Amino acid sequence: DGFWAVVPAAGSGKRMGADKPKQYLTLAGIPLIAQTLNNILSWPRLAGIVVAIAADDTEFQKLPQASNPKVHTVAGGKERADSVLAALDYLSGVAAPDTTVLVHDAARPLVKPADIEKLLAAAPTALLAQPASDTIKQATSAEGQARVKHTLPREEIWLAQTPQKAPLELLRKCLRRGMSKSPALITDEASALELAGYQPELVAACRSNFKVTHPADLILAEALLQYQSE
Ligand code: CTP
Numbered sequence: 678d679g680f681w682a683v684v685p686a687a688g689s690g691k692r693m694g695a696d697k698p699k700q701y702l703t704l705a706g707i708p709l710i711a712q713t714l715n716n717i718l719s720w721p722r723l724a725g726i727v728v729a730i731a732a733d734d735t736e737f738q739k740l741p742q743a744s745n746p747k748v749h750t751v752a753g754g755k756e757r758a759d760s761v762l763a764a765l766d767y768l769s770g771v772a773a774p775d776t777t778v779l780v781h782d783a784a785r786p787l788v789k790p791a792d793i794e795k796l797l798a799a800a801p802t803a804l805l806a807q808p809a810s811d812t813i814k815q816a817t818s819a820e821g822q823a824r825v826k827h828t829l830p831r832e833e834i835w836l837a838q839t840p841q842k843a844p845l846e847l848l849r850k851c852l853r854r855g856m857s858k859s860p861a862l863i864t865d866e867a868s869a870l871e872l873a874g875y876q877p878e879l880v881a882a883c884r885s886n887f888k889v890t891h892p893a894d895l896i897l898a899e900a901l902l903q904y905q906s907e
Pocket residue numbers: 684685686687688689690691692693698699700729753754755756757758760761782783784888889890
């Protein structure tokens with residue numbers, strides 16, 4: 678009756694621009710990915726974690742979490758969705774077809790266990806998300822200049838986070854179809870489910886569950902992690 682976590686961690690962190698992929702940068706004394714895995718390992722009813730790492734990764738096996746019996750690894754792929762699919766293919770061989778899977782970015786160390794409980798209690802397909810606080814403009818480009826086409830109604834806008842939840846084989850089928858039909862549209866699990874006609878539930882989550890993406894994000898994440906561990 679447990680659920681599985683899938684952790685895409687095969688990215689190169691271009692926007693961070695560090696000398697190694699951002700998941701291996703040290704935050705509050707511990708590598709970012711180790712912070713995320715420790716968080717996930719604390720979730721009740723977790724059956725196991727499949728981590729997708731880059732084919733040429735030399736860092737992961739040095740982590741203490743690598744030898745945890747609940748932690749399994751697979752080689753990731755070119756896009757995030759390819760990495761998630763590689764993990765789901767592995768899981769397909771060891772877990773039942775309707776197993777609940779939570780896909781969670783390695784780069785989101787600060788997700789709250791209370792939000793995981795809310796996600797697990799939500800509809801079978803669901804994701805954590807944050808109601809937009811900024812006003813969102815849809816843009817059009819005119820002579821190389823970005824111009825406002827229109828303003829989206831803010832009360833309808835949510836920013837997708839992770840984890841994103843779905844049954845194993847449903848998610849695998851939708852991601853595979855989505856990536857073969859319209860790969861540019863598949864930037865998270867929900868987008869693949871939507872293309873197949875599903876309407877995942879949006880579960881309001883804490884904004885501390887941001888994705889560590891740019892250099893300034895490291896400062897906030899480190900401060901929050903330090904504060905948590907006191
Ligand atoms: N990811 C992955 N496989 C890929 C690309 C991304 O497993 N081919 C993972 C990243 O490691 C990260 C998560 O997906 O944990 C979210 O992706 P993102 O924040 O975009 O990370 P990067 O792709 O590494 O960063 P960037 O886009 O700036 O290069």
